[in-house]
Amino acid sequence: MVTQVERDDMTWYSCEGCGLMFDNRDDAKRHEEHCNAEEPTYIQ
Numbered sequence: 001m002v003t004q005v006e007r008d009d010m011t012w013y014s015c016e017g018c019g020l021m022f023d024n025r026d027d028a029k030r031h032e033e034h035c036n037a038e039e040p041t042y043i044q
């Protein structure tokens, strides 16, 4: 799930699974579709 975050007068979109943040909602959604949060292979 992508959550919207307000920070520094900007809106960010955060992947709830792994915590990655995007400044573009489409990028966040695209990431989420491929996110492997249940089997983390990388840590930010």
Ligand SMILES: [Zn+2]
Binding pocket: 015, 016, 017, 018, 019, 020, 031, 032, 035, 036, 037
């Ligand atoms: Zn993710």
